[in-house]
Amino acid sequence: MRNTLHPALTITASIIFIILIAPLFIILGAAVSDTNYLTFPPQGFTMRWFSNIFEISAFRTTAITSLQIAFFGTFLALLIGIPAAYALNRFRIRLPSWLSNVFVLPILVPEIVLGFSLMKSVTIGLNLPVFTTLLLGHALLVLPYAVRVVGASLASFDFSIEEAAISLGCPPLKAFLTVVLPNISAGVIAAFILAFITSINDVSISLFLTGPGISTLPIQILAHMEQFFDPTIASVSVLLMLLTVGVMAIVEATLGLTFLTK
Amino acid sequence: MTVSLTLDHITAHYGSTQVLEDLSLAIKAGELVSLLGSSGCGKTTTLRLVAGFLEPTSGTIQLGERDLTRLAAHKRDIGLVFQNYALFPHLSVRDNVAFGLKQRGLGGTERTAKANAMLERVGLSSFADRMPAALSGGQKQRVALARALVIEPPLLMFDEPLSNLDAKLRVDMRVEIRRLQRANGTTSLYVTHDQEEAFSISDRVAIMNAGRIMQLDRPEVLYQRPANSFVARFVGFENLIGMTVTARDGETVTAVTQAGATLKLSQSVFGAIPDRFVLAARPDGLAVSREGEGIPVTLGIRTYLGRAYQYQCTTPAGDYLGNGPLTELLDPGTAAVLTPVPEQCCILPSDA
Known part of the structure; x- marks a missing residue:
């Protein structure tokens, strides 16, 4: 038995791979182009667009906002998502089967609809501060990842371990924290990373929820592009790519990338 | 100190399905009683009721002088041994055994000393620093046994503890369980679907069917003088x-x-x-x-x-x-x- 691939398969796979990767190289090229407009192939070479990012304060402030929103939004989503995932798995037999699907709805509902309805209900209806609204919106956006990924590790968790702890005199909450949580930590970390990246990259929801003085980095990139259309956007994109690659490298080194696709 | 376990007129439901029907059972101090029956007969439900993981619809559970019926599971002070061992995967063998002692507020040195002594008794001293994943099935079950025994519970309960082990080991382990249970004189409730296992290990066996005890007696009596057709068919x-x-x-x-x-x-x-x-x-x-x-x-x-x-x-x-x-x-x-x-x-x- 020869273990070789059919040439057609190799060619198709290569084309798909190129289609996926090529735009990233185009961005890289555009980011170092010595022109005042976005272009590819690059003309000349300069690093000034990278330094330009740091000269425009809006990039810095929105980047900080994005990181804060992503961090606290993800944290909030895990705070709700872990107990929800626990309950869905622990009491699977007693709960109606549609209940777990409720927690996936934020993925299924078009984000633009989610963003608009959040604007209507939270921003206008409850009149909350912009930052709080963004935080809630992003927490909702990433909640499905928290519930699903943590739920996946709980699905293979043997709950008799928790019962063993309780029978040995450990109160239920403490048993969850000292016995269950350490054994699903990989799932929690994976959920955190997926949710964090989703939040950092989100445009549609932020578009509706940003307000005067507070914006996120992707929204700032859009705004900058509309006004200037210069290679700064490409260089910001390169930095975002590097951030993602960095996170993925950490995941690969600690858990293995296959963990995220499980 | 050994105490008796008394289940008095217990009825239990899963939703609207009745799983135990007016079940009464008295285990004398120091006695090992098995609940024997096929799956769905209510034996595991009975064990989980005593452990506090389920609540009966009616009836009372009494351990010595204490009324367990509505007591929270973690306050019941019962040593439990599970079918799938249920060791804490993130803790070493020693820390697994010491877990219950830690919950009881014992200091670090005392915990370690007691855990080591218990591991010695089950012949696993040299495995104390290993993680559970590095143990064989039989070793895992010994650790689970040590973990349940070390808290010196007034009641030990076993939920099909040997069904994941191979035949030879099963015989060794049941002798081991009997030896440790006898040595401590701990009142024990043992759940199994294996007739030979139940008969060989128990002082008395309760044969269960459809949420009821069909007959509770010494193995010899069950084997030679079944009281009804169900038990008769069950024992051959x-x-x-x-x-x-x-x-x-x-x-x-x-x-x-x-x-x-x-x-x-x-x-x-x-x-x-x-x-x-x-x-x-x-x-x-x-x-x-x-x-x-x-x-x-x-x-x-x-x-x-x-x-x-x-x-x-x-x-x-x-x-x-x-x-x-x-x-x-x-x-x-x-x-x-x-x-x-x-x-x-x-x-x-x-x-x-």
Whole structure:
């Protein structure tokens, strides 16, 4: 038995791979182009667009906002998502089967609809501060990842371990924290990373929820592009790519990338 | 200090399904009682009720002087051994054993000393620093046993502790469990579906069916004198022959099968025989011979058992299994008679 691939398969796979990767190289090229407009192939070479990012304060402030929103939004989503995932798995037999699907709805509902309805209900209806609204919106956006990924590790968790702890005199909450949580930590970390990246990259929801003085980095990139259309956007994109690659490298080194696709 | 466990008129439901029906059970101090039955008979439910993972609909659970019925599971002070070991995967063997001691507020040095001593008793001293994943099934179950014993609980409970082990290990482990349980004199409740395991390890066995205890007695009594058809069938009385008394002459009772075959039975052997009853016999208890007094049958398939031949026997009232001597080889289709061997048969109340 020869273990070789059919040439057609190799060619198709290569084309798909190129289609996926090529735009990233185009961005890289555009980011170092010595022109005042976005272009590819690059003309000349300069690093000034990278330094330009740091000269425009809006990039810095929105980047900080994005990181804060992503961090606290993800944290909030895990705070709700872990107990929800626990309950869905622990009491699977007693709960109606549609209940777990409720927690996936934020993925299924078009984000633009989610963003608009959040604007209507939270921003206008409850009149909350912009930052709080963004935080809630992003927490909702990433909640499905928290519930699903943590739920996946709980699905293979043997709950008799928790019962063993309780029978040995450990109160239920403490048993969850000292016995269950350490054994699903990989799932929690994976959920955190997926949710964090989703939040950092989100445009549609932020578009509706940003307000005067507070914006996120992707929204700032859009705004900058509309006004200037210069290679700064490409260089910001390169930095975002590097951030993602960095996170993925950490995941690969600690858990293995296959963990995220499980 | 050993205490008794008393379950009094326990009824339990899963949703609207009744899983235990008016179950009462008293385990004496220091005694090991098994709950034996097939899956769905309510044995595990009973254990989980005592552990506090389920609440009964009605009835009370008493451990010594303490009423456990509504007490939170973590306050019950019961040592539990699970089927799948349920060791804490993120803790070393020693920390697994010390877990219960930690919950009881014991200091680090005392914990370690006690855990080490317990591991010594189960022969796992050299494994104390290993993680559970690096142990074999038998070793894991020893750790689970040590973890349950080290807290010196007044009650030990076992939920099918040996079913994940291979046959040889299972025998070793049940001797081990019995040894440790005897040494500590700990009152124990043991749940299993394996008859040999239950009979070999227990002081008394409760055979359960459909949420009820069918019979609770010493293994010897269950094996030789089942109280009803269910228990009889469970312990291997494959022949259950429904009979009706037609005449009584002193101690001798004449009864007929549904097919009209007549048997004479002595009340001096069987005790009082009711008008309608079931004659229960293992294949050993029905002797096959070519002629004589007994139930006329037509022989079917013959199998060789080493100590005897076993015949499938057909009668108009049903099929039976009987054993015949090695000295006489009978062929399928032969007309023969089945004679009950009195000391190997039981008289049971009629089901109907």
